[in-house]
Amino acid sequence: MFEETILFEETIRAGASWSHVLKRGTALRITDVEGSANVGALFYNFECTTERYNMPDTLKAQHIARLTKDFVLYSDMGRILCSITGDSAGWHDPLAGCSVAGRDGFLIELEKWGLGPRDLVANINFFSRIDVVSDGRMSYHEGNSKAGSSVELRAEMNVLTILNACSHPLAQHEPKPVHVAVRKVAPPAEDDACRISRPENGRGFILTERYFA
Amino acid sequence: MSYRHTISAGDFWIHEIKKGEHFRIVDLHGNQAVDTLFYNARNYADRYSAQDTIREQRNIYLTTGTRLMSNFGTTLLTITGDTCGRHDTLGGACSNESNMVRYAIEKRHMHACRSIFMKAISTWPGLEKRDIPPNINFFMNVPVTPDGKLTFEDGISEPGKYVEMRAEIDVLCLISNCPQLNNPCNGYNPTPVEVLIWA
Numbered sequence: 226m227f228e229e230t231i232l233f234e235e236t237i238r239a240g241a242s243w244s245h246v247l248k249r250g251t252a253l254r255i256t257d258v259e260g261s262a263n264v265g266a267l268f269y270n271f272e273c274t275t276e277r278y279n280m281p282d283t284l285k286a287q288h289i290a291r292l293t294k295d296f297v298l299y300s301d302m303g304r305i306l307c308s309i310t311g312d313s314a315g316w317h318d319p320l321a322g323c324s325v326a327g328r329d330g331f332l333i334e335l336e337k338w339g340l341g342p343r344d345l346v347a348n349i350n351f352f353s354r355i356d357v358v359s360d361g362r363m364s365y366h367e368g369n370s371k372a373g374s375s376v377e378l379r380a381e382m383n384v385l386t387i388l389n390a391c392s393h394p395l396a397q398h399e400p401k402p403v404h405v406a407v408r409k410v411a412p413p414a415e416d417d418a419c420r421i422s423r424p425e426n427g428r429g430f431i432l433t434e435r436y437f438a
Numbered sequence: 439m440s441y442r443h444t445i446s447a448g449d450f451w452i453h454e455i456k457k458g459e460h461f462r463i464v465d466l467h468g469n470q471a472v473d474t475l476f477y478n479a480r481n482y483a484d485r486y487s488a489q490d491t492i493r494e495q496r497n498i499y500l501t502t503g504t505r506l507m508s509n510f511g512t513t514l515l516t517i518t519g520d521t522c523g524r525h526d527t528l529g530g531a532c533s534n535e536s537n538m539v540r541y542a543i544e545k546r547h548m549h550a551c552r553s554i555f556m557k558a559i560s561t562w563p564g565l566e567k568r569d570i571p572p573n574i575n576f577f578m579n580v581p582v583t584p585d586g587k588l589t590f591e592d593g594i595s596e597p598g599k600y601v602e603m604r605a606e607i608d609v610l611c612l613i614s615n616c617p618q619l620n621n622p623c624n625g626y627n628p629t630p631v632e633v634l635i636w637a
Contacts (some may be wrong), residue, residue: 227548231442249585256593268439275566275567275568279530279572280488280489280528280530280572281488281528281529281531281572282533282535282536282539284528285528285530285536285540285580285588285590286527286531286536286540287589288587288588289586289588290528290583290586290587290588291586292583299536299539301533301536301552302461302535303533303534303535303536303538304535304538310456312620316586320489320492320493320498320528321489321492321493322487322489322490322493323489325511328510330510341483342483342484342509342510343482343483343566343568343569344568345509345571346571346572347487347488347571347572348489349612357498357582357583357584357586358584359499359581359584360499361498361499361524361582362492362496362497363492363493363497363498364496365497394493395493395496425539425540428538428539428542428543429539432535432538433540438473
């Protein structure tokens with residue numbers, strides 16, 4: 226009934242930016258083509274862009290300082306923008322922000338949708354890992370993502386997705402290309418792994434489903 | 439002292455601090471989270487960024503020596519004194535909506551910082567909801583573990599502890615003195631704090 230049909234796919238060149246309104250009922254798979262890629266990402270409710278990805282709400286609802294499969298990305302309105310339904314890299318950085326090149330890439334794409342500097346918020350760095358030790362010191366973890374690693378984001382709302390393939394701000398190496406593919410997926414079932422991963426996320430799905438009621 | 443004001447728990451405070459002025463926040467009764475944002479007073483699009491601040495100092499905790507950075511790389515203020523020792527900038531502000539997710543959908547009515555921020559910006563031309571990025575929680579303790587967990591620990595502040603900073607440019611400060619009752623960020627008892635500004 227829900228054939229997994231690829232709707233389109235393309236490559237984001239190293240250092241380039243990209244944007245797309247990811248529709249509820251589709252999923253975006255991002256693949257690290259060469260290894261050690263980084264993808265800066267921001268997410269907005271396309272229907273009301275003042276509702277957007279909220280780093281603190283995402284971290285504190287799930288008691289996490291990293292992102293991987295079965296976690297979800299919360300907006301500031303208690304709703305789930307995207308669920309992480311697949312991940313072979315194992316760790317994605319929600320803490321360290323973006324480089325100047327990454328910020329420029331975000332701003333170019335934001336302006337295309339009528340948004341701008343005031344809409345820059347804390348971003349995610351897919352495929353990158355930051356280690357934090359007990360006194361709070363942060364360091365870049367080399368080699369977190371291997372060639373062919375992928376992460377899949379299932380849209381739970383209609384999500385304006387802003388990406389750039391710029392280097393992680395704490396990495397020393399050149400940016401790398403990534404491949405993106407969008408496909409149709411089934412809606413989250415009652416026993417969906419993201420929904421049942423913790424009671425907070427169960428409530429997050431209820432609030433998201435109420436928005437579309 | 440050129441300026442001195444007490445912010446009750448659950449109230450907001452919005453005020454300009456001039457370049458070179460000193461700004462102190464005093465935790466009068468201990469373990470009180472003070473949700474704080476700063477803006478370049480000449481350009482509100484240039485505002486406090488939690489990610490830029492922690493990345494540039496390579497440390498997730500704020501304390502003496504921390505430069506509070508904007509999203510465009512501006513140093514807004516520098517922390518010059520801190521008798522508490524550690525402040526959070528990952529936990530953000532509580533809201534009706536995040537309380538519904540974290541605790542129970544029936545908790546929507548409870549007072550929350552994001553609502554206090556909304557009330558504050560409604561009084562201040564030039565600020566809108568999209569100007570509310572992730573904030574600082576002065577006096578709050580939110581450790582990260584090496585395996586990537588975020589924990590909310592009991593506060594390490596005590597009555598009379600303070601944090602002090604110097605404005606590096608003219609800044610606008612927005613504070614919500616947190617009313618949260620669902621977790622230990624205020625010791626389950628929100629209390630007033632004092633702000634002081636002097637040249």
